[in-house]
Amino acid sequence: xxxxxxxxxxxxxxxASATLxxxxxxxxxxxxxxxxxxxxxxxxxxxxALTRLVNSGRxxxxxxxxxxSRSTAEGGRRAVHxxxxxxxxxxxxxxxxxxxxxxxADACEEAGTACVSSTFPWQVYYxxxxxxxxxxxxxxxSGPAFRSTFHFCWGLDDIAEVFADLWELAGGPARxxxxxxxxxxxxxxxxxxxxxxxxxxxxxxxRLVDPGGYREPGTAPxxxxxxxxxxxxxxxxxxxxxxxxxxxxxxxxxxxxDAFDEAGADIVTxxxxxxxxxxxxxxxxxxxxxxxxxxxxxxxxxxxxxxAVPAYGPADRPAQADVATLVYWTPFHPYxxxxxxxxxxxxxxxxxxxxxxxxxxxxxxxxxxxxxAAHALRTAADPTDRAAVAxxxxxxxxxxxxxxxxxxxxxxxxVATLRLAGGQWQPxxxxxxxxxxxxxxxxxxxxxxxxxxxxxxG
Numbered sequence: 001x002x003x004x005x006x007x008x009x010x011x012x013x014x015x016a017s018a019t020l021x022x023x024x025x026x027x028x029x030x031x032x033x034x035x036x037x038x039x040x041x042x043x044x045x046x047x048x049a050l051t052r053l054v055n056s057g058r059x060x061x062x063x064x065x066x067x068x069s070r071s072t073a074e075g076g077r078r079a080v081h082x083x084x085x086x087x088x089x090x091x092x093x094x095x096x097x098x099x100x101x102x103x104x105a106d107a108c109e110e111a112g113t114a115c116v117s118s119t120f121p122w123q124v125y126y127x128x129x130x131x132x133x134x135x136x137x138x139x140x141x142s143g144p145a146f147r148s149t150f151h152f153c154w155g156l157d158d159i160a161e162v163f164a165d166l167w168e169l170a171g172g173p174a175r176x177x178x179x180x181x182x183x184x185x186x187x188x189x190x191x192x193x194x195x196x197x198x199x200x201x202x203x204x205x206x207r208l209v210d211p212g213g214y215r216e217p218g219t220a221p222x223x224x225x226x227x228x229x230x231x232x233x234x235x236x237x238x239x240x241x242x243x244x245x246x247x248x249x250x251x252x253x254x255x256x257x258d259a260f261d262e263a264g265a266d267i268v269t270x271x272x273x274x275x276x277x278x279x280x281x282x283x284x285x286x287x288x289x290x291x292x293x294x295x296x297x298x299x300x301x302x303x304x305x306x307x308a309v310p311a312y313g314p315a316d317r318p319a320q321a322d323v324a325t326l327v328y329w330t331p332f333h334p335y336x337x338x339x340x341x342x343x344x345x346x347x348x349x350x351x352x353x354x355x356x357x358x359x360x361x362x363x364x365x366x367x368x369x370x371x372x373a374a375h376a377l378r379t380a381a382d383p384t385d386r387a388a389v390a391x392x393x394x395x396x397x398x399x400x401x402x403x404x405x406x407x408x409x410x411x412x413x414x415v416a417t418l419r420l421a422g423g424q425w426q427p428x429x430x431x432x433x434x435x436x437x438x439x440x441x442x443x444x445x446x447x448x449x450x451x452x453x454x455x456x457x458g
Contacts, residue, residue: 018384019061020053022373023089023113025079025104027097030071034302035096035119038362039369040066041351046370050339053374055383062377064370065089073103080107091376091389093369095119095362098185102129105149114390115149116372118365118402121159122415123195124185125151131412144413148390152368152405152416156189158444159326160200162422163295165441166324167206167267169422169454170293176207178260178291180253180270180280183213186298190271201269211259214252216276253280257289266292274299278319290458295324303358304425304435320425320435322457327423327439327448329364329402334447337401338371344401358433365418368402419444426455 024043027036047064054060065087067079076097083089091114094104101120106129108115117125131145167175179198181187190197191210198208257280260268268291270277277296284290304318331348347367348359372393377383380392394414397406405416422441427434438452 017055017058017060019063020377020383021083021087021089022050022062022064022370022377023080023083023087023092024064024066025069025076025083025092025094025100026066027071027100028068030069030075032069032071032097032100035362036069037355037357038351038360039093039095039366041354042363042366042370044354045350046339046367050370050374053378053383055378055380060377060383062374069094069097069100069104071097071100073099076100076104077107080104080111080113084108084111084113089113090383090386091116091373091393093117093373095366095369098124101125105129105146105151109146109149112148113386114376114393116369116376116393117149117151118153118369119362120151120153121156121189122151122153122411122417123156123192124189125153126412126415127195128185128189133412146414148386150372150390150393150407150414150416152365152372152402152407152418154326154328154418154420155411156192156195156197157200158417158420159297160197161204161444162326162420162441163197163269163324164201164204164206165443166295166422166424166454167269167293168204169441170267170456174205174207175267176209176263176265177201178256178263178265178268179208179210180256180268180272180277181210181213182216182272182276184216186271187213207263209260209263209265211256214256214276216273253283256280257284257287261289267295268293269295270300271298272296272300274319277323281319290456292456292458293324293454294322294457296320297326300325300425301328301361303360303433303437318435322424322426322455324422324424324440324454324457325437327361327421327437328418329361330423330437330439330448331359332439332449332451333364333403333445335364335399335401335403337367338398339367339374342367342401347401361437364400364402368400368405371398371400372396372405421445421448424452424455426452 026039027033069076069079092108094117096119181190304320331345333344335344351359375398376389376392380388382388407416410416423437423439425435426438428436439450442448
């Protein structure tokens with residue numbers, strides 16, 4: 001890591017001002033606790049370092065206060081309530097959770113408190129929370145859909161572009177691709193005909209085979225507010241297919257394998273959990289079917305570990321083994337933090353030394369959340385005014401350890417985007433990790449070096 005943040009001197013000679021509070025919502029308990037690790041690590045790094053900021057010559061003490069979302073939407077809302085109404089947070093930052101992140105953002109919007117979030121495709125964040133394109137909005141509605149909440153991430157179309165690059169690397173143009181998508185938000189948004197993954201993939205000339213959504217084990221219809229905001233299915237998927245699916249996931253996936261075989265799909269794409277992907281790979285292997293390539297996002301952007309996720313096959317390979325995925329941040333990205341000059345490599349090393357575990361892609365985004373929050377507090381007309389802090393984020397353009405971010409040129413209001421590369425979890429002997437994330441494609445991130453050739457998934 002670079003040297004700790006140097007105290008910012010009050011060069012104007014004015015007296016110290018009100019304390020500014022950055023609130024953090026991170027999952028520390030429950031099923032998403034692993035997703036909360038990067039944000040928790042960065043919070044621990046910056047809490048003793050980011051202790052003061054200067055705004056217009058006035059020095060403000062800074063405190064960082066965290067609350068556990070408990071991996072639920074209701075827990076996220078309660079965390080926001082405590083941070084805003086008890087701790088007096090002037091800005092809130094958060095990462096991850098299909099249901100949790102929108103709940104946190106909505107709670108901040110309702111409280112009029114600036115919120116910055118990431119690791120959630122921007123279409124799901126924006127349209128899933130009820131926003132509409134300008135052409136679709138009611139003529140009586142003017143201005144942005146959200147006034148206090150901001151997001152930076154890649155889009156579903158960006159994932160499709162990267163995956164299409166990988167498919168073409170594996171087998172050339174015009175592939176037939178089987179879609180292993182669930183019936184929840186991940187699957188429904190992936191197949192959305194306007195804002196999803198599917199239209200962008202088809203525009204590249206690929207044929208998608210989508211048998212319909214499967215029910216993930218342990219999930220059930222929910223009354224949570226985010227469930228009501230998932231897009232309606234297209235006409236091909238209006239029937240409730242889950243009523244006809246067997247309870248056992250393996251039996252469920254047999255129908256998918258049959259559909260892929262019938263269509264001649266030799267590539268499979270998914271947004272499955274590691275458990276579900278392991279089940280599919282085991283089923284395919286038992287039937288002598290070995291896809292040329294599997295691409296997967298969601299949890300599969302995390303490192304493989306036989307101890308952490310289900311294994312499959314006689315060699316007990318982890319579900320992610322040789323699976324291709326999106327790459328949004330690595331120690332090899334040539335970026336530095338605007339706070340203290342920390343490089344991507346230094347941040348990854350600090351995590352591994354502190355935890356004894358392999359670096360995680362969300363680390364860079366977690367650090368960038370604090371960079372954006374600090375920049376907004378420094379540049380707001382009044383950093384104690386939550387509306388002024390939100391306005392400062394809206395005009396932010398900043399080079400961060402996650403890359404350049406800008407909310408003045410995003411695809412929709414309140415959204416900044418990140419560029420993606422394509423990678424694959426490959427076995428390695430070059431480090432103490434069993435698998436490394438090899439960089440295979442960099443069409444939109446040319447400054448990121450390629451590190452390996454594609455390995456067949458089968």
